[in-house]
Amino acid sequence: MATRLFSRSKIPILASIVLQNLTKNPSKNFSFLAFKPKSPIVDFVAHEPILGLRQYHDGRPRGSLWRGKKLIGKEALFVILGLKRFKDDEEKLQKFIKTHVLRLLKMDIVAVLIELERQEETILAVKIFDIIRKQDWYQPDAYIYKDLIIALARTGKMNEAMQVWESMRKEDLFPDSQTYTEVIRGFLKDGSPADAMNIYEDMIKSPDPPEELPFRILLKGLLPHPLLRSKVKKDFEELFPEKHAYDPPEEIFGKL
Structure with missing residues (x-):
């Protein structure tokens, strides 16, 4: 109990000592504020995880499709999921291709082709390749x-x-x-x-x-x-x- 009381009383005692020294020689005692460490101080980035803990969700999709595939844009990712969803329904698949696949940019549609090959969705990959061959830039x-x-x-x-x-x-x-x-x-x-x-x-x-x-x-x-x-x-x-x-x-x- 005595130790606890002593620890609580240290702060006001130290504060009074510091105030007395500052009033006596302010320029000398403020010199410690201008001290520059020899080693640079590491700037901590707010969004980086600390001790392995993520501080917030960065909004990126989770799962094997996204892992290692950061170059896949959101539209290309949406198209891949849609193609896989409608692959067993030819009518819906063709409609989805007309409304979404045909408007993709060059890099996006090539990314879709590569990702479908990686996932072994080869029949869908052939359809995408046929579309690529009909493009003006092909x-x-x-x-x-x-x-x-x-x-x-x-x-x-x-x-x-x-x-x-x-x-x-x-x-x-x-x-x-x-x-x-x-x-x-x-x-x-x-x-x-x-x-x-x-x-x-x-x-x-x-x-x-x-x-x-x-x-x-x-x-x-x-x-x-x-x-x-x-x-x-x-x-x-x-x-x-x-x-x-x-x-x-x-x-x-x-x-x-």
Whole structure:
């Protein structure tokens, strides 16, 4: 109790001492106010969180759609949500496209396309891409084709992937090694080795030299098809003589 009383009485005692010193020599005692610390004082920004606590809601949407996608504008975000909402109703979807999608700016509609591919909404992405191709500012771009074809192949929509593929070739654009790899992988996963071989033949005739990865994908996927695999292996050994093509034991798949 005595300690508590003493602590309460310290403030008036200190205050009286300070007042007495100030009245005696004010200029000397005010010198401490002009003291400048050697290290700069850190300015605290009011909107930054303190100790990990957010002081206010900044108004941005929450969730996986927005995370890492700060460049997506509000209109583009609204369009993405609307397309997903009406994707099972063609009539409402077309109406939504006419009233909202067609008025988007160039960067917004491209952002919508990229985000739909990321979310594996590939059928909607194809519709948006068809709209982009009809715009006055559109110019053939191999990278836009590449991303869409790869997204379709990875989701198993090989028919749609080949339709986009044909459109790309009509615009005198050629796939790169990654595109060939994903389409070949997609056909093998789909159980269509003949279609995979057609893409392989197209790759061999491509102006760009083939890379190693598509060959290895084929060599692995064609294990149940020794005749097709032997052709790919022969081409692989001619193009990459320093590389080794792995052959599994004969008791698994027979003699290759």
